[in-house]
């Protein structure tokens with residue numbers, strides 16, 4: 001048996017290493033059509049089983065053409081982190097160990113890793129050291145967690161027990177959201193029984209930041225009752241961060257809870273160079289972030305933090321007669337999942353391998369590379385950089401024309417040396433370039449700038 005494991009995992013390791021070391025070769029994405037992949041992976045449901053090595057080799061051979069090289073340094077689409085080697089390897093161990101992070105009794109090591117990551121992360125991100133933390137799939141679920149804690153607390157303050165009585169007959173909540181919030185905020189609120197017609201939009205400035213004066217007016221004009229404010233650090237287009245100190249001060253004066261969507265922007269707090277962008281964020285009540293974006297942990301990994309552990313726990317916990325509680329950290333108290341992957345091992349490994357200075361350097365490098373891309377592209381007469389490049393995001397418009405901008409994106413994608421996406425903001429189309437991978441080198445930065453310039457000057 002032991003040699004079978006050696007053979008299977010050794011060969012799998014080889015396949016993975018070959019993939020990772022081949023990062024400079026081939027197109028970032030193949031533009032392969034779904035039916036072709038279905039053909040490769042499909043066929044009739046096998047009647048008989050196959051040996052594991054054959055299965056893995058089959059998968060690798062058939063899936064590879066449909067993979068997108070998001071972790072080789074030359075992918076600039078969405079906000080996609082790469083993978084830190086130690087974190088990837090630790091994530092493999094999490095699978096090999098097959099740990100269930102739901103309860104201390106199921107995995108003392110996973111519980112301890114969560115607790116250590118909670119402490120390290122609160123320190124690195126500049127959050128209060130007493131924050132609670134839930135380790136989950138991503139910022140989407142972390143937004144659900146933070147907003148569930150918020151809903152619990154503001155309704156409790158109004159004399160309503162939402163966990164017992166739900167929302168039927170509850171005091172009417174006001175939920176104030178930035179005009180340029182991420183779509184996952186709307187979905188999180190929808191899951192929590194707060195439909196889109198109940199949201200009150202606070203105007204944003206030209207960079208997409210919530211306007212503090214707009215918030216003051218909205219708070220003054222709102223109907224009486226409990227209030228939640230959803231702020232953001234790291235606008236998914238511009239990278240801009242809401243003025244957190246002012247927002248928290250205003251909101252707290254009105255007894256409101258402030259939830260912060262900081263999927264990638266919260267990591268600015270780990271760098272002395274850009275920390276000022278999130279000044280005051282530590283005075284909020286709950287935070288959502290991703291580890292699979294800027295921390296470069298493999299998918300999937302997100303974290304919810306809360307300054308009011310008792311509200312966080314009340315909103316998430318569950319009980320059953322067979323759950324032997326030890327009094328030590330049970331991960332299931334802090335997320336909506338019951339059985340759950342032990343994601344904290346990969347986060348722990350990322351933090352351990354980077355250290356405080358390595359993390360700060362990784363953030364700073366991405367910001368500097370984003371600025372360099374903006375500088376090179378804006379020197380071209382046909383190109384306009386639309387945003388203040390404060391973090392890792394660059395928005396680029398070509399020839400002042402939506403169609404041309406989209407054609408350039410399509411040409412860059414088709415060429416395949418790199419990949420970037422598009423967006424629409426303030427009614428105009430833009431290329432959206434995000435630098436979020438530690439593997440992105442200065443050569444890759446030249447690669448993406450050159451790809452855009454080539455497309456712009458070859459008739460697109």
Ligand SMILES: *Cc1c(COP(=O)(O)O)cnc(C)c1O
Nearest residue numbers: 138139140182184236261263290
């Ligand atoms: C990516 C992102 C999210 C959603 O995160 P997932 O990891 O996809 O769940 C939410 N908010 C912002 C600002 C983001 O950038």
